[in-house]
Amino acid sequence: MSVGNTSFPRGKAAIAGIGCTEFSKNSGVTTFTLAVRAIKAAVADAGLAVEDIDGLATFGVNDSISPNVLAQALGIQNMNFFLDQYFGGSVSLSVLGAASLAVSAGVANCVVVYRALNGRSQVRLNGANAAPSRQPWDIQFKMAQGYTIPAQEMAMYARSHMLRYGTRSEDLGRIAVLSRTNAVDNDRAMMKGRPLTLDDYLASPMVADPFHLFDICLETDGAVAIVVTSTERAGDLPHRPVKIQGAAWGGGISMVNNGYTDLAVSPGKAVAEKVYANAGIGPSEIDFAEFYDCFTYPVLSQLEGYGFAEPGGVPDMLQDGIFDRAGGQLPIQTHGGLLSEGYIHGINHVFEAVQQIRGDAAHRQVARHDVGLVTGQLGYISGYSSACLLVGG
Amino acid sequence: MKEHRVKPIPNMDTAAYFGALADGRLMATHCGDCSHWTWPPRPVCSRCHGENLSLDTVRGTGAIYSWIVVHRSTTPDMMEYVPYTLALVRLDEQDDIYIPGRLLSDVEAFRGMRVQADPKKIGENIGDVIWKAIESDLPVSP
Structure with missing residues (x-):
């Protein structure tokens, strides 16, 4: 059984920008709007433009907004990478890892990892939902009790x-x-x-x-977005590159x-x-x-x-x-x-x-x-x- | 029977399991090739990966491994029981099978408390696991 792999592309991809919305109990807007705002803020922080995005990646087990919806809304025509991973916090860093692999492999140049949710005002993880959500497989063996x-x-x-x-x-x-x-x-x-x-x-x-x-x-309403690009390119952008080692x-x-x-x-x-x-x-x-x-x-x-x-x-x-x-x-x-x-x-x-x-x-x-x-x-x-x-x- | 509002939606993998619970029997997937038990019921043996499986009734006895006391519930059917104990029970058949269920007991839960499954019907062909404390001379496992 493999425990880790020393050929991981250490530090080839880096975080160049970060953005977030306000975190609140009631955002008053959709997860669609939250994601758009966080992504725009992250791209601006990186010194880039929306036109530079060629990849979008997210995850979710409750409410979310998909990469394809955002790509269409933002007019991104040259998508090179996308990921909509099912599940919750357990995969939160796997999505960032996947974005770093895509960039390291040269598949994409600028992947934005984001998460947007109305976790308090709309789809609560305690089951008291205002809307249906996809549920984990094993919940059926626990829900009745x-x-x-x-x-x-x-x-x-x-x-x-x-x-x-x-x-x-x-x-x-x-x-x-x-x-x-x-x-x-x-x-x-x-x-x-x-x-x-x-x-x-x-x-x-x-x-x-x-x-x-x-x-x-x-339980929170809000969104965060993270811009991942090559470490080489990040070196030419405003902030200290944060390498995904x-x-x-x-x-x-x-x-x-x-x-x-x-x-x-x-x-x-x-x-x-x-x-x-x-x-x-x-x-x-x-x-x-x-x-x-x-x-x-x-x-x-x-x-x-x-x-x-x-x-x-x-x-x-x-x-x-x-x-x-x-x-x-x-x-x-x-x-x-x-x-x-x-x-x-x-x-x-x-x-x-x-x-x-x-x-x-x-x-x-x-x-x-x-x-x-x-x-x-x-x-x-x-x-x-x-x-x-x-x-x- | 009191029909529950919150209940599973059985499919081809699980209908017989939930139906047996409604009839008072706890079952688990049993491998015909390597005798390994798998719970929850799944279409593959977790050990040998075979599909020669049967859904067999287990003895229904086990020991409490861990437990919580639910003080707030968002499940309408369970709110009347709050506070109630949810026990995670290690099944006697195999020490890597843990099955949760509401505990019926005169005394507080403890690790090793011997329990017996007492499934009840909560819908048409759907049952749920309840654990009942039993008197036992068996040693308490660590």
């Missing part, structure tokens, strides 16, 4: 970690507080100016015990991919090994990380799976400030993450990582910011995961 919300599934795995390692609610709470602390001064964040204490967390209502309300991310696709542990007998093991481990091998970079060389954080527990699990902590070791490290944005050895969730900035299905993590690597993160700027790890949902739901390693050019 009310086991339909991702929070419930992740809470089930969090419990298995608690049983194995003695992990407590306050340990998860410290992840919620860390994320919120990083969002409070972030202008993009839904939770800007709204601090959270550990007491607030512990006093918040249970949703799916052991998950409190503040273990759960924010490695990308990886991998499997994770879910309830229905039979063969796994220990659900407390981090499913992030499999894809971590691959992305490190593909990029030729290990955890000790990473300056900061943005972990997919649909809930608190996946952050803890990924810190183990990506090799930053021994199993069961995260709670002490949180208390020691290892992961704090200010002064921590490995700052994480520097914008507040999905938990406190907003849920743009993980593509807002890429936006933040690019700002950090460019040195454009203002008061959120971390001290060392040349190498950033960005991950997709760790693989509990869908059985997929994905990750990218980004390096300043």
